Structures are given as C-alpha cells and as structure tokens.
Amino acid sequence: MAWSFFPLGDSAVLIEFGSGVDEKIHQEIRAAVRRIEGRPFPGFIECVSAFNTLCVYYDLMGLRLPGRKMTAYEHVCSLLREMEKTAGDDKEVQSGQVIDIPVCYGGEFGPDLGHVAELNGLSEEDVISIHAGGQYLVYAIGFAPGFPYLGGMPDTIAAPRKKTPRLSIPAGSVGIAGAQTGIYPIETPGGWQIIGRTPLELFRPGDSPPTLLQGGDYIRFCPIGPEEYRRLRGMQPL
Amino acid sequence: MSIRIHKPGLLTTVQDLGRTGYGKYGVIVSGAMDRSAHRIANWIAGNDDSAAALEITLSGFAAEFGQDHWIAITGGQMTPVINGRDVPMWRPVFVRQGSRLVFKRPVSGCRAYLAVSGGLDVPVVLGSRSTYLRAGIGGFEGRALKAGDELSVGLAPLRNPHPFPGERESRQSKASTISGAAGEDGSFYAVSWAVPWSVLPAYSPNPEIRFVRGRQWDDFTLRSRQAFAESSYKVTPQSDRMGYRLAGSPIMLESPREYLSEAVALGTVQIPADGQSIVLMADRQTLGGYPKIAQVISVDLPVMAQAAPGEHIKFREVTLQEAESLYLCQERKLKRLEMMIRLKLKEGYHA
Numbered sequence: 333m334a335w336s337f338f339p340l341g342d343s344a345v346l347i348e349f350g351s352g353v354d355e356k357i358h359q360e361i362r363a364a365v366r367r368i369e370g371r372p373f374p375g376f377i378e379c380v381s382a383f384n385t386l387c388v389y390y391d392l393m394g395l396r397l398p399g400r401k402m403t404a405y406e407h408v409c410s411l412l413r414e415m416e417k418t419a420g421d422d423k424e425v426q427s428g429q430v431i432d433i434p435v436c437y438g439g440e441f442g443p444d445l446g447h448v449a450e451l452n453g454l455s456e457e458d459v460i461s462i463h464a465g466g467q468y469l470v471y472a473i474g475f476a477p478g479f480p481y482l483g484g485m486p487d488t489i490a491a492p493r494k495k496t497p498r499l500s501i502p503a504g505s506v507g508i509a510g511a512q513t514g515i516y517p518i519e520t521p522g523g524w525q526i527i528g529r530t531p532l533e534l535f536r537p538g539d540s541p542p543t544l545l546q547g548g549d550y551i552r553f554c555p556i557g558p559e560e561y562r563r564l565r566g567m568q569p570l
Numbered sequence: 571m572s573i574r575i576h577k578p579g580l581l582t583t584v585q586d587l588g589r590t591g592y593g594k595y596g597v598i599v600s601g602a603m604d605r606s607a608h609r610i611a612n613w614i615a616g617n618d619d620s621a622a623a624l625e626i627t628l629s630g631f632a633a634e635f636g637q638d639h640w641i642a643i644t645g646g647q648m649t650p651v652i653n654g655r656d657v658p659m660w661r662p663v664f665v666r667q668g669s670r671l672v673f674k675r676p677v678s679g680c681r682a683y684l685a686v687s688g689g690l691d692v693p694v695v696l697g698s699r700s701t702y703l704r705a706g707i708g709g710f711e712g713r714a715l716k717a718g719d720e721l722s723v724g725l726a727p728l729r730n731p732h733p734f735p736g737e738r739e740s741r742q743s744k745a746s747t748i749s750g751a752a753g754e755d756g757s758f759y760a761v762s763w764a765v766p767w768s769v770l771p772a773y774s775p776n777p778e779i780r781f782v783r784g785r786q787w788d789d790f791t792l793r794s795r796q797a798f799a800e801s802s803y804k805v806t807p808q809s810d811r812m813g814y815r816l817a818g819s820p821i822m823l824e825s826p827r828e829y830l831s832e833a834v835a836l837g838t839v840q841i842p843a844d845g846q847s848i849v850l851m852a853d854r855q856t857l858g859g860y861p862k863i864a865q866v867i868s869v870d871l872p873v874m875a876q877a878a879p880g881e882h883i884k885f886r887e888v889t890l891q892e893a894e895s896l897y898l899c900q901e902r903k904l905k906r907l908e909m910m911i912r913l914k915l916k917e918g919y920h921a
Contacts, residue, residue, distance in 0.1 A: 341865030387833030
C-alpha cells in the first residue's frame with residue numbers, strides 16, 4: 333500500500349497506510365516507525381502511530397532545507413518517500429511479545445460485569461470466558477499514558493458506554509466500550525463498562541520504556557480471584 | 571527553600587518546553603502554553619530554554635522569595651506587584667529576600683510566566699520538568715501548586731548587583747546598565763531595559779488567529795467552512811490547558827461518520843458532534859478521534875494561549891508556505907533577541 337501524506341499544520345506530517353483496522357496495515361506502520369526512528373533525519377522530533385496512520389513531528393528550525401524552491405513540508409515528505417522506497421528491505425518484522433494480564437473479574441473490581449452479561453443474554457462466567465479466551469493485538473497506545481487500543485474482542489460481549497460517565501475509575505480497571513476492550517492505566521473519569529481489574533501497573537514513569545504494553549504486543553487476559561489479586565498487588569491477605 | 575507559595579491562584583504549575591519523545595507511549599507533551607513568553611522569561615533570567623518556570627493563570631497568585639533572586643515576569647499582564655509596588659515585566663528584576671510577589675488582577679492575556687535565575691529545581695521525569703497533571707508526574711510533586719509549597723531554585727548564572735541600587739549609594743554606580751526603578755522599600759530593583767514589543771507575538775484582545783486547512787476540511791459543509799473562516803468564536807470558560815472550547819456558529823460534517831483515532835498536534839482544531847470547535851493546546855491527548863477542520867499556525871499559538879474566557883477569536887486562512895515562512899522569520903527574530911539579552915546580561919550581571 334502506497335503511503336499518502338497530509339500536513340498536520342506546519343510542524344508535522346501524517347502518513348496514511350490504507351483504511352480500516354487491519355493487522356497487515358499495523359505491521360507496515362511498525363516497520364515504517366522502525367525505519368524512521370532508526371535513521372532519524374535532522375529536525376526529526378518523534379513518531380506517533382495509530383490504527384492506519386503514522387504522524388511524524390519535526391522541528392522546522394532543525395531541518396536542512398535544500399533551497400527555497402521546496403517548502404519544509406515537501407522536504408520532509410521527500411525524505412519519507414525515500415524511506416518508503418526501501419520498505420520491504422527489512423528483515424522479517426519482529427513480532428510483538430505476548431503478555432498475560434491477570435484480571436480479577438466481577439465483584440467490587442468489575443461492577444458492570446452483570447450488566448454486560450445481561451445485555452448479551454449470557455451468564456457472567458460466559459462473559460469472562462469469552463473475554464479471556466482471545467488474544468488481542470495492541471494497535472496503538474494513546475488516550476492516557478500506557479492505554480492500549482486493542483483489536484480482536486468478539487462482538488458477543490459488546491456493550492455501549494454508560495450514559496453518565498463515572499467521575500473516577502481506578503487504575504487497572506478493565507472495561508468494554510462498544511466492540512472495544514481496554515485497560516485504564518491511571519485513575520480517570522470514564523464511561524466504559526467496567527468488568528474487572530488487573531493488579532499490574534500499565535504506566536511506569538520510572539522505567540524505560542515507561543509502559544507495560546507497546547504497539548505490536550499481543551495480550552491475553554487471565555482470570556484470577558481476589559486473593560490472587562491482593563497477593564500480586566503486594567497487599568495483605570483478607 | 572527559595573520561593574514559598576502563599577496562594578496558588580486559579581492554577582499555577584511548573585512547566586518547561588514539554589515532554590517530547592514519549593507520544594508513542596501515550597504520554598502527552600504538556601509544557602508552557604505560551605512558549606514564546608516562557609522562553610523569553612528564561613533568557614532574561616539568564617537561563618537556558620529548557621529551564622523550568624512557573625505558569626500562573628489569571629489571578630490570585632501570591633508568593634514570597636526566601637532569598638535574593640534575579641527574576642523575570644513575562645506573558646499576560648496580570649498586574650504583578652512586589653510589596654505593593656508595580657513591578658515591570660519583560661526585563662530582569664532583582665528581588666530581595668522576604669519580598670512578596672502578588673498578581674493583583676488580569677488586565678490582558680491570561681497566563682504569566684515567572685522565571686527565576688537558576689531555574690526551578692524539580693526532578694526531571696521522562697526528560698522534562700513539566701507538570702503532567704492527570705498522570706500525577708513531573709513538576710512539583712506531579713500536581714498544581716498549593717499554599718505552603720516551597721520550591722527550590724538551581725544555581726543562578728547571574729550575580730547579585732553590588733551595590734544594590736536601592737540602597738543609599740555614596741556615588742553613582744559607573745555601570746549604567748544598573749539604572750532603573752527600585753521598589754520604595756528596597757524590596758526589588760528593575761533594570762532600565764526591556765524586551766521590545768516589536769519582537770513579541772502579536773498579543774491582542776479578541777485576536778485574529780491564522781490557520782491552515784485540516785485533514786478533514788473538505789468533509790465539512792460549505793456553509794460550515796465559510797462560518798469557520800468568517801465569523802467569530804467566543805472562548806468559553808470550559809477552556810483549559812488541554813484545549814480551548816469555542817462557542818459560535820456550528821461546524822457540521824457533510825455526512826456524519828466515525829473517524830479512526832489518529833495523532834493530533836498543538837493547535838489542532840477538532841470538531842465533536844455538537845459542532846463546537848476545540849483548539850487543542852499543551853495538555854492535549856496524543857490521539858484524537860474527532861475530525862480536524864484546521865490547524866492553528868505555530869506563530870499564533872502564543873497568541874491563542876493568552877486568550878481569556880469571554881474573548882472572541884476570528885480565524886483567518888493562510889497557506890502552509892506562509893505558515894512556514896512566518897515561523898522561520900519569528901524564530902530568527904527570537905534568536906536575535908536571545909543574543910541581545912545575553913549580551914545585556916553579560917555587560918551587567920553575569921557570574
């Protein structure tokens with residue numbers, strides 16, 4: 333798929349790689365990121381990728397503009413086109429790691445589990461086994477630090493957002509919004525249906541990298557009980 | 571301790587030029603809203619671009635200096651006074667230990683920057699000293715300042731003036747750069763030169779803000795595009811460091827649809843379903859799912875950042891090429907300003 337370029341103002345280029353949520357497109361974007369970060373051009377600041385786009389931020393003052401004939405935007409596009417030409421020269425794309433996310437479903441940690449089950453005509457156990465039965469690709473990290481945009485949740489457990497968002501959802505909460513599932517890395521207000529909570533910390537500002545998950549990783553949810561949750565959080569047993 | 575906060579006012583945070591390089595982890599850039607005023611404040615205080623300073627919003631701020639300091643106040647005019655006397659902005663000011671700085675009332679603009687020679691000494695988190703309020707990291711304990719907070723200051727690159735011009739002098743000091751206005755009680759002393767207005771961003775109440783077309787410009791109705799470019803929009807009180815929420819003639823899509831989330835930038839103008847624009851600012855999230863009608867050009871971001879609730883914004887379209895040359899031209903001007911300030915400081919007070 334050819335890269336299409338769009339200016340995002342005077343200091344960034346957005347590259348589009350096809351349309352829709354697609355694992356192939358995602359792998360192509362990851363390969364592009366590696367190439368751009370591996371050979372950063374003068375003035376390059378950073379890359380931020382999403383489902384089918386990649387944004388390249390640059391510092392206008394740091395670019396080495398060849399002359400007055402070309403705008404800075406055109407100059408950056410031409411540098412990126414050079415990189416596009418070498419696409420496919422990469423050795424096999426390194427596949428992401430598979431990370432197990434222990435989740436204590438239902439009860440105080442997952443107050444909306446019953447509601448999600450009822451909406452879909454299932455038992456709570458069914459929802460848990462469907463949610464924990466699949467493998468999810470981390471398409472992107474955004475919205476909050478370390479928040480994974482995940483693909484691959486079966487529609488059979490989909491549930492619309494709450495009409496009135498909760499004022500505060502604890503860090504680690506696992507939720508469903510429409511046909512998406514996700515994990516809240518930090519305490520924030522939010523309208524997702526909360527079905528469980530993980531004891532793992534997704535945002536680790538003291539570590540490098542600062543997040544548990546990265547684009548390209550796969551995750552699996554593993555059901556645990558409240559005792560196990562407390563143990564993993566380093567809390568006293570009940 | 572070197573600065574003790576008596577009252578934080580509406581919102582006071584420690585900011586530098588932001589946290590870049592972590593967008594792919596969902597970590598926002600943060601940093602000063604008005605980056606020009608922030609940078610200039612640091613230069614005047616003898617600091618580098620990257621030093622941390624206070625961003626003070628609208629009104630209610632009061633603090634006391636625990637030591638003698640060179641400081642600089644830039645940005646919005648919010649009537650700063652030291653021990654009751656007006657203190658001039660956009661120039662070096664030497665404050666004595668125990669002096670009390672208060673912002674009395676906002677006159678124009680809505681964010682002031684207080685830089686202290688040596689920079690605010692807070693830990694660097696993920697490459698920056700900026701406060702990331704929602705994640706609770708960076709800045710001073712990852713939060714907005716409260717009454718009673720005490721901030722430390724790094725080693726000052728400027729030396730203290732001697733003799734202190736406010737004190738009774740036996741003879742006129744030879745160094746003419748040390749002439750200026752002192753507080754009556756000798757609480758502060760301001761030098762006679764200041765940053766010329768001609769190099770500052772085009773600050774103005776009800777400003778005109780220039781934009782280039784956004785990625786989904788063509789998806790909006792003709793009437794909406796005309797309204798955006800021709801009518802004026804009011805800054806609502808719901809505006810904050812994350813974004814300016816504007817109210818006015820609604821902007822509607824030709825045919826409503828869902829967009830996949832993608833990266834946004836400082837100054838992205840996105841349109842949610844209610845048709846009211848949000849101009850994304852320093853604390854924007856990394857990705858957004860709303861269609862983007864426009865992008866505020868870089869040179870006008872400091873002007874935007876000083877717009878206060880109740881003011882009106884008028885947008886005007888420019889080409890990408892114009893936006894780029896305006897930016898390069900402004901940066902060259904600022905580079906010259908930085909050199910001029912450093913020379914002035916060298917004549918006077920460099921350690």
